[in-house]
Amino acid sequence: MQTGPHIAQIAALVGDPARANVLSALMGGRALTASELAYHAGVTPQTASSHLGKLAEAGLLAQDRQGRHRYYRLASPLVGRMLESIMAVAETGPSRYRPHWKGGEALRTARTCYDHLAGRLAVDIADALIARGHVVLAADGGEVTAAGMAHLTGLGIDLGAAKRGRAFCRPCLDWSERRPHLAGAVGAALCVRAFERGWVERVKDSRAVAVTQEGKRGLSDAFGVVPQT
Amino acid sequence: MQTGPHIAQIAALVGDPARANVLSALMGGRALTASELAYHAGVTPQTASSHLGKLAEAGLLAQDRQGRHRYYRLASPLVGRMLESIMAVAETGPSRYRPHWKGGEALRTARTCYDHLAGRLAVDIADALIARGHVVLAADGGEVTAAGMAHLTGLGIDLGAAKRGRAFCRPCLDWSERRPHLAGAVGAALCVRAFERGWVERVKDSRAVAVTQEGKRGLSDAFGVVPQT
DNA sequence: CGATCGCTTCGGGCGCGGTCGAAGCGATTT
DNA sequence: AAATCGCTTCGACCGCGCCCGAAGCGATCG
Known part of the structure; x- marks a missing residue:
C-alpha cells in the first residue's frame, strides 16, 4: 500500500x-499577506515564511505578488474541502480539550467557510430553505427545487452556471452546530450575494461575519430568518 | 482563530x-488486527500498538476485541471521507515523488474506497450509468434518475433506505483516474452487491479487488462495461 | 539616493515524538 | 499447569523539524 x-x-x-x-485563516476565503498570516499563526515572520514556502511548494497554497506584498490563498477548492472534512472529524471526536475562547461566540454565530456561509446563521438559512421546500438536503447531496430556483433568482442569486435545475448543491457539516448548512455553488452564490447586499460584513482578523441592520431585515424578508445577536 | x-x-x-x-489499509473497509496493521505500516507490533492507541483515543478508529485478537476499523464514514479528500489533494499536487510500484496497477484497475468501488472499473461504471441517463453527476452532488432507480433495483441493489428518488448519490474524485466515480449510499450498495454476486473479490493484503469471470459477464450485462485486465 | 518596509534565507539550538528491545498481561491451546 | 500467542506497557535512544536571531534582497517612498 503506497498511498x-x-x-x-x-x-x-x-x-x-x-x-x-494559516490554513484556517485562509478558509475565510480572502487572500492574506505573509505578515498577516504570521500574526494569525502566532509565529515570527521568518517562521511563517518557512511554513508558507512549504505549503506553496506542496500545492496547497497559491501566491500572488503585488508590489512588496505577497498574497497567499488556498490553491483550490479541493484544499478547502479537505480542511472542512478534517474539521468535521475534529469536532465529532471525543471531548477534546475545547475551552471557551473569546471570539468563539462570534464564529459560532456566523462565519465564512472558504466560499460559503457557516455557523448558526447558515444552518438557520438552510433549515428555512428546506422547510419551504426550496431545497432538499441529505447526508450526501442535495438539490434545489423549481420553487427554490425561482426564489433564489428573485433575490438576485445567479444560478445560471449551475446546470439543469439540480444545481451544485451540497451539504457541509457545520462544526459548531453539528448540522448541515448549504455549500457548493449555491452556498457560494448565496454568500456572495449576502456580501453584495451588505447583509453581512467581515469581522477584522477573523473568519467571523457580522449581520448588519439591513441584513436582519433582508434575511428576514428573504428567508424568514431572524438572526440572534 | 482557534480551529x-x-x-x-x-x-x-x-x-x-x-x-x-494504517488508515490507508483500513480504507479497504474491513476490520484488521493489530498485527496485520503493523505489517501494513511497516513497523514492529509495539510501535503499531502505540499508533493504534493514539488513533483510537482520538476517535479515528474503533476497536472490537475478539478473543486474543483486537480488530481495528475506521470509526465512522466521516473519517473515510476525510481520508478521501486528503488523497484527492495529494494526487492533484505538483509532480510529487511518485514511483511506479508493484501492485499499483492492480489498485488503479479496481479497488475499494472505504465503502464503495474505485479505480478504472468504478469510473467506467459511473460513465456508463451517466451515458445511459441513469445517473446525473456533477462536481458537488448527483442524483439517480427514475430509470436509474429501476435499473439498479433490477440488479438487486436496494435503495429503499435512500429517500425520495434522489438517493444518496455523491461523486468521489478517483485519485488514480482523476475523474469522479460513484460514492455515497448508491456507491456503497453497488459495491456490496458486486461482492454478493461474486463479480469482484478482494486481493490479499491490498485494497485492490479482482474482477472474476462472472464479474466480466455480469458487469457487461449490467452496465455494458468491459473491464480491462 | 538613502531609509524603510515586507519578505525570505541562513544558521544553530532544542524539544517533541517515533522507534525498538525487553518485559508484562490476558486469552488460548495441549 | 505449562507453553504459546496477540497485544500492550515501559524505558531509553535519537533524529527530524520547529523556532527564532541575524542578515540579505527587492520594492517603495521621501
Whole structure:
C-alpha cells in the first residue's frame, strides 16, 4: 500500500499548529499577506515564511505578488474541502480539550467557510430553505427545487452556471452546530450575494461575519430568518 | 482563530507515515488486527500498538476485541471521507515523488474506497450509468434518475433506505483516474452487491479487488462495461 | 539616493515524538 | 499447569523539524 506516504505528506503539512492556523485563516476565503498570516499563526515572520514556502511548494497554497506584498490563498477548492472534512472529524471526536475562547461566540454565530456561509446563521438559512421546500438536503447531496430556483433568482442569486435545475448543491457539516448548512455553488452564490447586499460584513482578523441592520431585515424578508445577536 | 489547533491535532495523527499506512489499509473497509496493521505500516507490533492507541483515543478508529485478537476499523464514514479528500489533494499536487510500484496497477484497475468501488472499473461504471441517463453527476452532488432507480433495483441493489428518488448519490474524485466515480449510499450498495454476486473479490493484503469471470459477464450485462485486465 | 518596509534565507539550538528491545498481561491451546 | 500467542506497557535512544536571531534582497517612498 503506497498511498499512505502520499497522504501523510499532505496531512503532516496540515498537522503543524502554525500551518493549521494559516490554513484556517485562509478558509475565510480572502487572500492574506505573509505578515498577516504570521500574526494569525502566532509565529515570527521568518517562521511563517518557512511554513508558507512549504505549503506553496506542496500545492496547497497559491501566491500572488503585488508590489512588496505577497498574497497567499488556498490553491483550490479541493484544499478547502479537505480542511472542512478534517474539521468535521475534529469536532465529532471525543471531548477534546475545547475551552471557551473569546471570539468563539462570534464564529459560532456566523462565519465564512472558504466560499460559503457557516455557523448558526447558515444552518438557520438552510433549515428555512428546506422547510419551504426550496431545497432538499441529505447526508450526501442535495438539490434545489423549481420553487427554490425561482426564489433564489428573485433575490438576485445567479444560478445560471449551475446546470439543469439540480444545481451544485451540497451539504457541509457545520462544526459548531453539528448540522448541515448549504455549500457548493449555491452556498457560494448565496454568500456572495449576502456580501453584495451588505447583509453581512467581515469581522477584522477573523473568519467571523457580522449581520448588519439591513441584513436582519433582508434575511428576514428573504428567508424568514431572524438572526440572534 | 482557534480551529487551527483542532484540525492540527487530527492532521498530525494522519501525518505520520506509519499511521497513514494504517488508515490507508483500513480504507479497504474491513476490520484488521493489530498485527496485520503493523505489517501494513511497516513497523514492529509495539510501535503499531502505540499508533493504534493514539488513533483510537482520538476517535479515528474503533476497536472490537475478539478473543486474543483486537480488530481495528475506521470509526465512522466521516473519517473515510476525510481520508478521501486528503488523497484527492495529494494526487492533484505538483509532480510529487511518485514511483511506479508493484501492485499499483492492480489498485488503479479496481479497488475499494472505504465503502464503495474505485479505480478504472468504478469510473467506467459511473460513465456508463451517466451515458445511459441513469445517473446525473456533477462536481458537488448527483442524483439517480427514475430509470436509474429501476435499473439498479433490477440488479438487486436496494435503495429503499435512500429517500425520495434522489438517493444518496455523491461523486468521489478517483485519485488514480482523476475523474469522479460513484460514492455515497448508491456507491456503497453497488459495491456490496458486486461482492454478493461474486463479480469482484478482494486481493490479499491490498485494497485492490479482482474482477472474476462472472464479474466480466455480469458487469457487461449490467452496465455494458468491459473491464480491462 | 538613502531609509524603510515586507519578505525570505541562513544558521544553530532544542524539544517533541517515533522507534525498538525487553518485559508484562490476558486469552488460548495441549 | 505449562507453553504459546496477540497485544500492550515501559524505558531509553535519537533524529527530524520547529523556532527564532541575524542578515540579505527587492520594492517603495521621501
